[in-house]
Each structure stands twice: as C-alpha cells, then as structure tokens.
Amino acid sequence: MTMRVAVTVNGTEYARDVEPRLLLIHFLRDELGLTGSHWGCDTSNCGACVVWLDARPVKSCTVLAAMADGRSVRTVEGLEQDGRLDPVQEGFIECHGLQCGFCTPGMMMTARWLLDHSPDPDEAEIREVISGQICRCTGYENIVRSVRWAAKHSRREGAEEAG
Amino acid sequence: MHYMQVPSQVEYERATSVQHALSLLSRPDTRVVAGGHSLIPMMKLRLAQPEMLVDINGLAELAYIRLAGDQLCIGALARHADLLDSALAGELFPIFHDAERVVADPIVRLWGTVGGSLCQADPSEDLSAVFAAARATAVIRGQNGDRVVPVREFHRGPYETVIGPGELLAEVRVPVQPGTGSAYEKVARRTGDWSVAAAGAVLRLSGGLDGPKKPAIASAGLGLTAVGAAHFVAAEAEEFLTGRAADEDSFAAAGAIAAEHCHPVADQRGPQDYKRHLVAELTTRALRRAATRASRARAGRQSRPGRPS
Numbered sequence: 001m002t003m004r005v006a007v008t009v010n011g012t013e014y015a016r017d018v019e020p021r022l023l024l025i026h027f028l029r030d031e032l033g034l035t036g037s038h039w040g041c042d043t044s045n046c047g048a049c050v051v052w053l054d055a056r057p058v059k060s061c062t063v064l065a066a067m068a069d070g071r072s073v074r075t076v077e078g079l080e081q082d083g084r085l086d087p088v089q090e091g092f093i094e095c096h097g098l099q100c101g102f103c104t105p106g107m108m109m110t111a112r113w114l115l116d117h118s119p120d121p122d123e124a125e126i127r128e129v130i131s132g133q134i135c136r137c138t139g140y141e142n143i144v145r146s147v148r149w150a151a152k153h154s155r156r157e158g159a160e161e162a163g
Numbered sequence: 164m165h166y167m168q169v170p171s172q173v174e175y176e177r178a179t180s181v182q183h184a185l186s187l188l189s190r191p192d193t194r195v196v197a198g199g200h201s202l203i204p205m206m207k208l209r210l211a212q213p214e215m216l217v218d219i220n221g222l223a224e225l226a227y228i229r230l231a232g233d234q235l236c237i238g239a240l241a242r243h244a245d246l247l248d249s250a251l252a253g254e255l256f257p258i259f260h261d262a263e264r265v266v267a268d269p270i271v272r273l274w275g276t277v278g279g280s281l282c283q284a285d286p287s288e289d290l291s292a293v294f295a296a297a298r299a300t301a302v303i304r305g306q307n308g309d310r311v312v313p314v315r316e317f318h319r320g321p322y323e324t325v326i327g328p329g330e331l332l333a334e335v336r337v338p339v340q341p342g343t344g345s346a347y348e349k350v351a352r353r354t355g356d357w358s359v360a361a362a363g364a365v366l367r368l369s370g371g372l373d374g375p376k377k378p379a380i381a382s383a384g385l386g387l388t389a390v391g392a393a394h395f396v397a398a399e400a401e402e403f404l405t406g407r408a409a410d411e412d413s414f415a416a417a418g419a420i421a422a423e424h425c426h427p428v429a430d431q432r433g434p435q436d437y438k439r440h441l442v443a444e445l446t447t448r449a450l451r452r453a454a455t456r457a458s459r460a461r462a463g464r465q466s467r468p469g470r471p472s
Contacts, residue, residue, distance in 0.1 A: 001172060020175035020216070023203075026167065042168045043204055044271060045355075056273045062203045063274075066175040067196070067218055110270060131354045132268020 005069045009034065010078030020066045024058075025049040027065035028075060036076040036105050040134075047133025050106035051075045057113050059132075076105035079112060087150040088112050097146030099137035106133050111147045120151050170206035174215040178222060181331065185306050187217045189329035195219055197240060198275035200267070201283040225278070225333060228252055235337040239278025243267070246277060256297060256337060257456055258345035258363050262289045265347075268355040278332045284318050287357040291318065292386030293347060294335060295395040296363040302334040309333065315394045341464060342381070343367045344457025348445040349388070352432060359432040360441035361388035362397075362421070364449035368409050368457045372465060377408045378458065385417070385446060390438055391426030399424045400446065409454045418447035 005022075006015040009032060016031045028034045028051065037060060040048030044062040051060045052074035079086040088111045091097060098104040107130060114121055114129045121129075126147045127140065135143060178184035187193060192214035196202055205211040219225065225240035228249045235255055237246065246252055247263035266272060266280075266289050280290040281301065294301075294314040301317045303310050306329055314335070317324055326332060349361035363386040371378030383404035385397035400421040407413045427438035 001174070003175065019172065021170045021173050021206075023167075023169070039167070042207065044200055047268075047270065050270060057270050058274055059200075059270060062200050064175065064196075064199070064203070064216075067199070067220065069177075129269050132270045 003066060003069075005065050007065070007068045007070075008072040010074055016065075018065055020064065022065045024051070024053070024060040024063040024065050024068050024073070027068070028060065028073070031065075034075055034077055038102055038105055040102065045132070045134070046103070047106040047110070047130070048103050050109045050133065052109060052113065055113075057110050074109070076108055079108060086112060087153040088115065088147065090153060091146035091148075091150035092143075095142050095145040095149050097138065097142045103133060103135040103137075107135065107143055111143075111150065114147070115151055115154060119154065121147070123148070168207035170203065171209065171212045173206070173213060175218065176215060177218045177220075181222060181224065181304060181333070184217055184219055184222065184331055185304065185329055187215070188331060189306070190215060191328065193217055193328075195279075195282065195331065197279045198242070198271075200271050200275045201279065201285065219331070230255075230339070233339050235339055237277050237335045237337070239276060239281075239332045239334060241277045243272035243275045243277065243280075244269070247272065255339055256343075256345050256365070258293055258296065258347045258365060258453075261345075261347035262293045262349070262361075262363065265289065265349045265351065265361075271355075277335060281314070281317065281335065282324055282326060282332055284320075284322050284324050285357075286321050286391070287389040289347070289349065289358065289361060289388055292361065292388040292392075292395040293363045294337070294386075296365045296384040296386030297337045297345065298365070298384050299335050299337045301332055302336060303330050304333040305330045311336075315396055318394060340367055342369060342457060342461050344453040344455065344460055346449045346452035346456065348449045348452070350441050350445065357432070358389040360390050360427065360438050360445060362386070362442060362445040362449045363388075364446070364453040366404075366409065366450065366453040366457050368454065368461065371409075372461060377410055378454075378461075380404045380407050380409050380413065383417075383450075385421060385449075387421060387425055387442060387446070389427070389432075390442055391428060392421075392424075397421035397424065397442075397446065404450075409457075411451070414447045414450040414454070415443075417450060418443040418445075421446040 002017040038048035040046040044059040049060040194213040225238040227238040253260040345365040347363040365384035367381040368378040369381040400417040422439040422443035
C-alpha cells in the first residue's frame with residue numbers, strides 16, 4: 001500500500017510512492033538521499049532531525065512524509081545560498097559550535113529560524129529555543145556563541161548592504 | 164543496517180473540511196492526527212495501531228483563540244505556541260502562559276495542539292489540569308451538531324475520552340469572570356520533561372478591596388497533573404477553600420488536603436511520598452500566585468471605573 005507524496009525540498013519538488021507510515025526523516029534520507037538531517041532518538045527528544053516544514057522547525061522523526069505532501073521542507077542542505085554559507089554555518093565554524101556534528105544540522109535549522117524571527121537574541125533566548133535539542137559534546141556553550149556570532153555577522157552584512 | 168522504529172501499516176487521509184473529517188472519523192479504528200507528537204511515538208511503540216489517520220492540519224477554521232461574550236474560545240487546532248503567544252489568553256488566564264512555557268520544548272510547541280493535548284488524555288499532560296482548574300468546557304462536533312461537555316467529565320481515564328466515533332473536539336471554552344487570578348506550578352526532572360507533579364489554581368476573590376478585611380475566596384479551581392487525581396481535580400481542596408480568607412493558612416491547608424486526596428504512583432520520576440510533598444507545596448504556591456494576580460487584576464479594574472465589573 002503506497003501513496004504518492006510530492007514535497008518541495010530546498011526549492012526542488014520531489015515525488016515518490018511511499019507507504020503512509022514512512023516518517024519524514026526517512027523520506028529525506030533514504031528516498032531523496034538528503035542525509036544532512038540526522039536520525040537520532042526516534043522519540044522527538046533529541047532534535048537531531050529538525051528540519052523546516054512550511055517555514056517552521058519540526059522534529060522530522062515525528063512527522064509522516066504523507067503529512068508533508070504538497071508542502072515545502074527546508075533542510076540543512078538548503079542553508080547555503082548561491083555557494084555562500086549561511087551566517088549560522090559560518091558561526092558554527094568560527095566558534096567551534098560542533099565536535100562530533102551529530103546534533104549540528106538540527107541546531108542550525110532551529111538557529112536560522114530563531115534569527116529570522118529574533119535577529120539579536122540574547123543567551124537566554126538561544127538556550128530556550130534549543131532546549132528540546134541535545135548536544136553531548138559542547139555543553140551548549142559554543143553553540144550559543146555560534147548563534148550569537150551569526151546574529152552579529154548578519155547585522156554587519158545587512159549594514160554593508162544598506163550602505 | 165536499520166533498527167528504526169516505524170508505525171504499523173496505516174491509511175492516511177487529509178481532511179479538507181470539518182464535515183469531511185467527521186465522515187472519515189466515523190470509520191472504525193480511526194485517529195485524528197494534528198501535531199502528532201504523542202500519537203506517532205505511540206504508534207512506533209505499537210501502543211496505538213489505528214487503521215487510518217485523519218490529518219486535520221489543513222482545517223484552519225479550527226485554529227483560533229478569541230473572546231466570545233464571557234468565554235475565551237480556543238480552537239482545537241490552536242498550537243501550544245499560539246496559546247503561549249496569545250496576549251489575550253495571557254491577560255485573562257496567566258495560567259495558560261505558565262503552563263505553556265513548560266509544555267515539552269519550543270519546537271514541539273510549534274506543532275502540538277491544544278485539542279491534541281486534551282484528546283491524548285495522558286495523565287501527565289499539563290493542559291488537562293489547567294482546563295479542569297478553569298472549569299472549561301469542551302465542544303465536541305459530530306454529524307448531528309455540537310455537544311458541550313465539561314472538561315471535568317471529558318476524560319474517562321488514562322488515554323480515554325468521551326469522544327465517540329464520528330466526533331471531533333472542535334473547541335475549548337473557558338468562562339471569564341472578573342476578579343480572577345490563576346497560576347500553574349510544575350516540577351519536572353529536566354527542561355521539557357513531563358511533570359513529576361504539577362498544580363494549577365484559578366481563584367476568584369471577593370471583598371477586601373477597601374478596609375482591613377482580607378479578600379475571601381468566592382470560588383477555587385484546582386487542577387493536578389500526573390498524580391492520579393480523579394479528572395485532574397483536587398475537589399476536596401476546592402471545597403475547603405470556598406468562602407475562606409485568601410491567605411497563607413488557607414493555601415497551606417488546601418495544599419495538604421490536595422496531597423492527601425490524590426493518588427500518585429511510584430515510578431522513575433519519584434516515590435509516592437515525594438510526589439505528595441510536591442502536590443502540597445505546588446498547590447500552595449499556585450494558590451499564592453493566583454491570589455496575587457487576582458488582587459492585581461481587581462485593583463486594576465477598580466482604578467478603571469468606566470469598565471463594567
């Protein structure tokens with residue numbers, strides 16, 4: 001028993017015949033080969049699988065691919081624009097925001113969403129928004145720094161463009 | 164090599180209208196999916212094995228928070244984040260903001276719905292106690308129209324509600340009364356976790372605005388989470404409080420009564436005596452904060468004489 005699921009991922013439409021029970025994370029990784037999103041705890045606790053569904057982050061191990069039919073998804077592969085890394089990605093490089101990298105795609109997707117809604121978040125705001133995502137390497141310190149770096153960098157870039 | 168958790172085979176339908184949803188839901192073994200953050204994990208564990216899922220995420224007509232007359236009306240598809248962001252809900256019932264700040268985590272709150280929380284009927288779920296404390300009613304839509312059930316009669320037991328085949332929770336209505344204050348107090352093992360125990364209080368005060376007499380408790384609603392309180396309510400403590408002075412002695416005594424009459428079970432979140440201790444303390448704290456807020460609301464109302472009371 002399969003159904004046709006068509007999802008626009010990072011601007012490209014993909015259609016596949018899948019079982020209705022297929023989870024979005026496996027649709028992305030196994031059907032589309034987009035392995036940037038990580039499959040972690042499978043219980044919506046760890047947040048490694050966070051992607052955007054219609055412009056809002058979601059834990060994609062807890063969404064059926066069928067529920068994304070006709071909608072748009074943005075994954076970590078879609079952060080880079082025209083060959084330029086997103087400031088969030090640069091921030092993670094600059095501030096050593098990752099060690100093993102497992103939580104990183106989910107952290108970056110949530111960070112991008114936060115910065116789109118709150119361009120200059122303080123530490124408490126950053127810690128709150130990633131509170132449903134687990135990192136076992138950094139103690140979160142460098143993730144917070146990375147997001148702060150991205151916030152500062154984006155502002156500077158915006159100022160340059162305005163000037 | 165994959166050891167992934169996958170749900171059983173299931174059919175999937177997307178509801179295009181409430182009527183469409185109702186007709187789909189009249190089929191046996193059908194479940195509504197909205198946020199899916201409780202149901203899908205349960206399906207992975209085979210704790211739920213519906214034949215068909217009816218996706219109601221497209222039913223925008225069920226996603227609202229608005230005041231209608233003297234009732235705050237919350238559509239079943241309102242997300243936790245919507246309730247947390249609603250200035251209207253926060254002003255009338257700060258208890259909603261207290262609770263929503265500690266429901267799961269910000270990403271889950273973007274998807275999880277108010278209606279889904281109530282219908283999941285998890286004994287540890289926060290909003291059931293909140294709505295019970297506020298003496299809210301649930302509007303259940305069926306093929307033949309709506310029926311309105313008090314939230315205190317909505318849950319049949321763990322994971323069971325009064326919603327029948329072909330029915331859908333459409334709205335939750337919370338009666339708005341002047342002179343009311345509310346609060347929710349929760350202890351969890353870590354951020355985003357289920358409650359070890361939690362208590363919600365909705366207090367309506369009367370008298371005591373002028374002169375030395377303390378305000379009295381005109382009515383009290385007390386909800387308890389995760390501690391085996393029947394219908395999530397601390398009924399004996401509510402009865403005790405009615406008509407008493409809104410003071411520390413009353414609040415502490417009510418906390419003790421609530422702790423005595425609930426039925427927590429020992430589990431990985433703690434032994435029974437610890438949970439009873441939490442119930443006493445959290446009930447007292449919630450009452451204290453609700454009373455402070457009620458006093459503030461009444462003072463504000465008094466200083467605005469043009470406003471109807």
